[in-house]
Amino acid sequence: MNKKVNSIFTGLVFAVFAVFLAAEGAEAFCVYNGTDTEIHFEQTSGGNFYQHISSGGERKCCDWTDTTCNKEGGRQGIVKFDVSYIKFGGDTIYICKDYKIRAKGYLKVIVSEEGDKGNYKCRGSF
Numbered sequence: 001m002n003k004k005v006n007s008i009f010t011g012l013v014f015a016v017f018a019v020f021l022a023a024e025g026a027e028a029f030c031v032y033n034g035t036d037t038e039i040h041f042e043q044t045s046g047g048n049f050y051q052h053i054s055s056g057g058e059r060k061c062c063d064w065t066d067t068t069c070n071k072e073g074g075r076q077g078i079v080k081f082d083v084s085y086i087k088f089g090g091d092t093i094y095i096c097k098d099y100k101i102r103a104k105g106y107l108k109v110i111v112s113e114e115g116d117k118g119n120y121k122c123r124g125s126f
Contacts (some may be wrong), residue, residue, distance in 0.1 A: 006068055020065035029070070029079060031062040031100060032108035035120055037085050039109050044098055047071050048078035077103035096122035 017115075032043040033053035041060070043049040047069035051060040063071035070077045083095045101107050105125035112119040 008024045028061040028063045029103050030059045030106045031081070032059045032106065033057070033108040034108050035085075036122075039120075040086075041094070041107070042082045042084075043069065045101070046077060049079070049081075052074045063101065070103040072103065074096050074102040079103055081107055083107070083109055085120070095120045099124060101126055 002058050026098060031049075031051060031053065033039045034056055036056050038052055038054045041049070041051045041053065047062075047064050047067070049062050049069040053060060064070050064077065065073065067073050070076070070079060078100055080098045082097050083099060086091050086096065087093050095109055099107060101124045102122050107124040109120050109124055112121045
């Protein structure tokens, strides 16, 4: 009986911990790179957040309560980004400019069509 109680208690502790982590992750805006190219995310309004994300699947986040990246300080605050990459030869190519998301949202760069390198688009939540 004691082992069963310990197992149940351990399971509950892990469940509560998982819920805590999931809730904390939902309290931030995140930028994602869904390409195989280094993508640059530069916040143009609402704060000062600048990230280079080198490979697909990676993300960087900022808590919506952090006024360095969300000057309004609320979940519904609006932040905007210029998103770009450096083309071979040094030219900066903008994927989207002043792309608007909520401070509790996300912005992801994806490949427009399967296997079409350099043909990227922004997708986000508002």
